Structure formats: structure tokens, C-alpha cells
Amino acid sequence: MSDPEAPISGAEADSLQEPQEEESSPAEGSTEDPEMDFLRSLFARMQGLGSGPVEQVLDELSLEGMARYMQSGDCKNIICMVGAGIATSAGIPDFRSPGTGLYSNLQKYDLPCPEAIFEIGYFKQHPEPFFTLARELYPGQFKPTVCHYFMCMLKEKGLLRRCYTQNIDTLERVAGLQEEDLIEAHGTFHTSHCLNFLCREEYGLPWMKEKIFSEEIPKCEKCNSLVKPDIVFFGESLPARFSSSLRSDFPRCDLLIIMGTSLSVQPFASLVMKVPPKTPRLLINREKTGESDSLMSFMGIGGMDFDSEKAYRDVAFLGSCDDGCLALAEKLGWKDELVAMVTRQHAAIDALEGGGASASMANKSSGAGDKGEGPEQKDKPADQSGAGERGKED
Numbered sequence: 001m002s003d004p005e006a007p008i009s010g011a012e013a014d015s016l017q018e019p020q021e022e023e024s025s026p027a028e029g030s031t032e033d034p035e036m037d038f039l040r041s042l043f044a045r046m047q048g049l050g051s052g053p054v055e056q057v058l059d060e061l062s063l064e065g066m067a068r069y070m071q072s073g074d075c076k077n078i079i080c081m082v083g084a085g086i087a088t089s090a091g092i093p094d095f096r097s098p099g100t101g102l103y104s105n106l107q108k109y110d111l112p113c114p115e116a117i118f119e120i121g122y123f124k125q126h127p128e129p130f131f132t133l134a135r136e137l138y139p140g141q142f143k144p145t146v147c148h149y150f151m152c153m154l155k156e157k158g159l160l161r162r163c164y165t166q167n168i169d170t171l172e173r174v175a176g177l178q179e180e181d182l183i184e185a186h187g188t189f190h191t192s193h194c195l196n197f198l199c200r201e202e203y204g205l206p207w208m209k210e211k212i213f214s215e216e217i218p219k220c221e222k223c224n225s226l227v228k229p230d231i232v233f234f235g236e237s238l239p240a241r242f243s244s245s246l247r248s249d250f251p252r253c254d255l256l257i258i259m260g261t262s263l264s265v266q267p268f269a270s271l272v273m274k275v276p277p278k279t280p281r282l283l284i285n286r287e288k289t290g291e292s293d294s295l296m297s298f299m300g301i302g303g304m305d306f307d308s309e310k311a312y313r314d315v316a317f318l319g320s321c322d323d324g325c326l327a328l329a330e331k332l333g334w335k336d337e338l339v340a341m342v343t344r345q346h347a348a349i350d351a352l353e354g355g356g357a358s359a360s361m362a363n364k365s366s367g368a369g370d371k372g373e374g375p376e377q378k379d380k381p382a383d384q385s386g387a388g389e390r391g392k393e394d
Contacts, residue, residue: 085260284324
């Protein structure tokens with residue numbers, strides 16, 4: 001993946017070095033590319049260094065303040081940025097956690113380096129390790145978490161503008177988000193293509209799943225070339241829709257919620273700087289991340305600012321993504337609805353799989369635990385054959 005940190009079934013594409021954005025025409029009304037937009041913003045802020053503070057829309061830099069803002073009527077376009085950390089409670093490992101992360105457990109594949117399993121050049125010569133790992137993490141073996149369903153609840157309440165995900169496990173789709181709700185920055189297992197540029201035959205998820213679980217290396221039925229899922233490897237371009245959508249989405253963003261990502265991979269990590277200066281930003285993660293260095297902070301640009309005297313819009317909830325979403329839902333008065341949605345949807349998935357009842361949510365209802373589950377979709381779970389991507393939490 002040119003840099004999707006997303007391993008196969010869900011590892012956030014945020015752990016890999018991100019690929020370059022694919023060229024695409026500017027969105028309607030835009031005349032600049034993202035780099036020029038950033039430079040224009042940078043120079044404007046540098047010139048206005050003593051011009052006074054930016055408007056603060058939160059009445060308090062806390063989860064309670066975020067909840068009040070969300071219910072104020074001024075918050076209508078929420079963007080979620082998510083990584084592998086939103087799926088760890090589903091049983092999908094993240095990339096970088098010592099001992100348990102994906103990169104710490106790839107020795108058995110005898111790779112020159114852990115990242116090689118997602119490098120396009122290595123994959124073309126040695127596809128076996130990737131497809132072996134794909135069997136272990138393949139979409140359809142895991143259930144969405146509380147965090148996935150919280151985003152679905154935002155959609156149901158008319159607040160979600162878009163979810164930008166680094167994950168390839170397709171759990172966003174399983175939970176009920178539709179293609180128009182998602183920007184799968186590091187690609188997806190949903191479709192696959194022949195790597196022969198003269199062919200490029202497309203294959204669906206069922207075809208690829210059959211090949212992977214029969215332990216075959218997927219080969220094109222037309223030209224016999226290697227077929228790869230449409231996840232972004234190191235050395236590949238990000239989807240064109242990533243660039244075009246961010247130009248229209250981020251200027252309109254009223255609240256940015258960042259969950260389960262280390263914000264260490266570009267260009268995904270830079271998205272936190274693309275919302276308007278007054279837009280609040282909420283980080284739900286096991287540790288603070290995305291903070292700017294002292295020079296960038298002095299110039300009024302860069303990443304998140306949770307603790308300085310100049311902090312005015314950034315709030316961090318430190319803990320699991322599921323617990324963070326439950327805590328926010330409680331502040332909003334949505335917790336019982338969210339827990340019921342998760343329980344109902346998991347039971348529906350179990351019924352489809354013939355797997356019995358959903359795991360109890362009692363520990364979550366009491367505010368404890370690190371297991372997540374998710375929302376409902378008119379009491380019908382999304383088809384797991386279309387499962388989505390995977391993210392990573394730091």
C-alpha cells in the first residue's frame with residue numbers, strides 16, 4: 001500500500017507510509033491543489049501573527065463542551081477520521097503496538113522488513129506472504145465495534161458529512177455506512193483488479209475470498225496476471241476521490257473527530273489542518289497524537305494543541321475508542337440508544353451466520369470495558385460480504 005497502513009482485515013492504513021495522492025481535477029469551485037491551499041493558509045497565518053485569537057466556539061475544552069456544541073444547532077457537518085484503533089476491540093490487531101501490533105508479529109513470513117508485506121514491488125515478486133496474512137485478517141470474520149456504530153448514529157441524526165478511514169477491513173460498510181459516506185483513503189478489499197495495465201480486469205469480493213481461502217494465488221482469468229485487492233500499497237497512489245472530496249468536505253467541517261490513529265502517515269495525517277481555524281477537533285485515542293512542534297505552534301499552524309495557553313478548540317479523550325464513543329454518547333443522551341443498536345446489530349449478524357446470540361453489552365452499559373460493537377441499520381445488518389477497511393489506534 002503505497003502507504004496505507006491498513007493491512008488486510010483492518011489494520012489501519014495509518015501505520016504504513018502513505019502513498020502519494022492520485023492526480024485528480026479540482027473539486028467544483030476550487031482552483032488550487034491541496035499543497036497550494038496549505039501554503040496559502042500558511043502565509044496568511046504568518047502574516048496575521050499578532051492579529052488576535054481565533055473565535056472559540058466551545059464553551060469549555062472538555063467532552064461536555066463538545067457535547068453541548070454538538071447539540072447547539074451550529075454543528076451540522078461532522079467529519080470522522082479513523083484508523084486501526086477503532087477495530088482492535090473487534091479482534092483486529094493494529095500496526096504499531098509493541099508485542100501485539102501487526103508489525104511485531106510478521107517474523108513467520110521471513111520478510112526483509114515488516115513493511116515489505118505491503119510494498120507493491122515486493123508483492124509482485126513474492127505475493128504469498130500477503131495472501132497468507134489476508135486469510136487471517138480477511139473481511140467478514142469480525143464484527144463492527146461501538147465506534148463504528150457511533151458513526152452510523154451520527155449519520156442517522158443527520159450530522160455525519162463523511163468518514164475518512166485508513167482501514168481496509170470494511171467494518172464501516174458492515175456497520176451500515178454507504179459508499180457515499182466513506183472515503184477509504186487506503187483502499188478496500190471490496191474490489192480487486194488485475195495488475196496487468198493492459199488488462200485491469202475487475203473482480204468482486206466473493207471471487208477474491210474464494211481464491212484466498214482455497215490458498216490459491218489469485219490470477220486473472222483473462223490474462224493470467226496477478227490480481228490484487230484494491231488496497232493501497234507502498235508505491236501506489238491514493239484514490240482520486242480522496243483528493244477531490246477533501247477539497248469540498250473540509251472547508252465545511254463544523255467538528256472533526258479523530259479516532260484510533262497515530263496521525264503519523266501523510267497525507268492522511270495532514271487532514272487535521274484542513275478544517276477552518278475555528279472548527280473544534282476531538283481526539284479519541286489511547287495517547288495524545290498529532291501535536292505540533294513549538295515552531296509550528298508559534299506560527300499558529302500545525303497539529304493539535306491540547307495543553308498550551310493558546311489552546312482553544314482541541315480536546316483529547318485518552319482511552320479506547322469504544323469507551324470514548326460511549327462517554328460522548330452518554331454526554332449527548334444517546335448511550336442507551338447506542339448500546340441497544342450494537343446489541344441488536346450483533347445479534348442480527350450472529351443470526352445470519354448461525355452463530356447464536358450477540359455478546360453481552362452489560363459491561364459497556366456500566367461504563368467499563370474495551371470491547372466495541374455497533375449501530376443498527378433499520379434492524380438489518382449490512383451484508384458482511386462488503387466489509388470494509390481497518391484502522392489503527394496508538
